[in-house]
Amino acid sequence: MKHTNYSRRRWLILTAGCFINLCIGSMYAWSVFSAPMADYLSQLNGTQLTAADLAIVFVVANSVGPVTMISGGRINDMFGPKLVILVGGLMFGGGMVFSGFATSITHLIVGYGLLTGLGLGMVYGATISTSIKFFPDKRGLVGGLSTALFGISSVIIPPVAAAITRHMGILSSFKIIGIAFTVIVCVSGFFIDKCPDGFKPDGWRPPQKSGDTHQENFTWKQMLGTPTFYILLVLLTCGAVAGLMCIALAAPLARQMIGMSVASATAAVSTLALLNVSGRVAAGVLSDKIGRVNTLALACVLSVAGLYLLYIAGQGDVKTFYAGISVIGVCFGAFMGVFPGLTADQFGTKHNSVNFGIMFCGFAIAGYVGPTIMRQVFDATGSFKGAFLIGIGFCLAGFVLTGIYHLLHQKARRMKVAAEH
Template sequence: MIQTTVQNKAFISSWRWVYVVLGNLVMMCLGTVYAWSVFRIPVEKTFGIGATQSGLPYMISLAFYALFMMISGYFYNRYSPRAIMTTGVFLIALGWILSAYAPNIYILTLTYGVLIGAGVGIAYGVPLAVVAKWFPDKKGLAVGLVLIGFGLSPLITAPLARMFIEMYGISFTFMILGIAFGVLLPVLTLAFRYPKESGSESNLLPDTKDRKPKDIPSDQMLKTRSFKGLYLNFLIGAMIGLMLIGMTGKIGIEYMGLSSRSIAFWMSLFAIFNGLGRPVFGWLTDRLSYPKAATLSYCMIAFAALLMLFAREGQPLLFGVAFSIFWFNLGGWLAIAPTSTLALFGALNYSRNYGIVFTAYGIGAIAGVLGSGYLLDRLGSYQVVFYLVLALCLAGTLIASKQVPLSNRKPQSPGKDSLTLSTGK
């Protein structure tokens, strides 16, 4: 009997890595939404529009992505992963296919922005929720390995999309992608299930129950000091990363004097660093605790900002090093946030809780883009952007220093309020 139990645990421990591989592939498909730059110029030519209007589908897509991440979190514990994934995939496939028939940019904004964005927001959390429950012992590493697919997606899907556009045109490319995702995503998620569905949850680890954090519902989470600190830190990290990623090309060309071809090379390299940041910081968050991982990220970003303040035209290596760090750390925050949500508030309400935490990403994107644009318009200098980054890093470090690592918190006494764990009161 004992030998059989050990064998079962070993088999389950090995089998659960399949979910990481499948989740990574799913994320590569979902991350195609980030490859909008490939479609942008063909869309401008097709509809005879400028850069402002051609950015509408992408902007709305990101907004609905963040919105439906939060909304769908309320249903993850009520329905199976496959049922939720089916809903998301239907919207994604429908959005791509209808985009092929869009007669103008406003209809394309509805099909690509609203439908695909909502579908990605619904489907995005499924691999994370599944992997989080199968890896109570390696949450950060497992979630980070899944997320690497989302970061690397443009590196793989963008060249494919560009090839299809050159061969078949923009409209038929939308159709191809819609059909491909409609077929591929359901196949990849066919095996998705939570441990409790297979009756094997207790076999994951000998000490799973002892290691499991207190599960805190969303309404109580919102009242905790830990949530407020994590939310502000994620907002700052996302704000810095999305602001600088959106300006990478302009800074490279206008500030550093690089050619468009050089920028294309650097962008491909930066995408790799963006993907690698997720498993690395997921692992670091597991090993060091969330406050230490956050502080390390801010220190790296501040160092990169200082490099750019000293960089001058004709110094591409400094540009490459600095922006590799910026992209690496944006990927890192997309692992720190979900891993910390799991560690602080438990796996039971994870999808709903992280959906709320993830709204910081959307707010950070808006604040970063509008704030940096205002500074550039008013002051006309890229250096002021890097001074802003340094100030944000200082603020984030101060907030992180006030957070108490989970490992340092005192154990709860029987009968104490469940919020003691996360508030540190």
């Protein structure tokens, strides 16, 4: 197929990728499955389990994704996304179905934790990097849309899963959702083609290099040999910590700090999720206009304000709490939406599947650091407030890193100009 045809077909490819991401984002609906599954296993085995006892399942699922993002990314860069999405879709849906036969926590760790988590990593890496390659003219927007559909799944899927569970039981819920998403992911994958090397949409010419953009295609080894990679990796970790601190414990925060009811705390969780999604798209569009790193610097500053609002919120301060949690949601979404395009800008698109998989390790680190800070501060003080001050420190460090990034690239440009003359 000629490049001219891909200029039209790329929108179909993006749509298919968004449908796939909507499905695989359902992994983050674990909180809907955990409580009824704990009740089921308790009755089955004559033990007393709670949702907290099953938390290890989600920890495993959330931790193993970068493994297949990197390994599947290499296959994607070499042979294209169809095979990667097919295998990943079978693993993701198969893990869900396998969980529908669970008789123990170990069974769930293998099914939901390993199979579903590894499948998600393969599929997510392939859809994001392929979409980015087809839209060199709109990387921010496309990165925002692709990750937004992944994020909005945590709003749409839980009520659907809860309804199936109420009417048919928890095991049937796993099986039905697993089969449905296997079909959707694998069929949608056939509409996603490998992006031709050097693809340019009709009528578009690459802009001159900016501080965020380089024309070279770095292999993962070359990327690891640059100081820029480590700056961006730590920047991603710092920026994601604030969001993951709050996302992981949004409901307990609302109830313990503000005194909200269960229903009001659930509404706060939904608000956070929706603003997280909105932030991905809005920041993606903004980054196309003012630059990726400038957008992230703004997100770091706003995150400081959001965390401070949470720090000063007390019992009954619903408006202050909502203001803080809303800012944090938007800023966390900014980091998730901007980084796929930033990685491609910085290190090229040819090996972006592997490179973004490695860069995504910064998110996995933040996924451990953020919630751990919250738990340890609460255990030590009986309050979450001290954790917000630590989070502010991470955001300020992220802002400093954006400045270091710009200084580094100004120096590189000066050296290049001097060498040319």
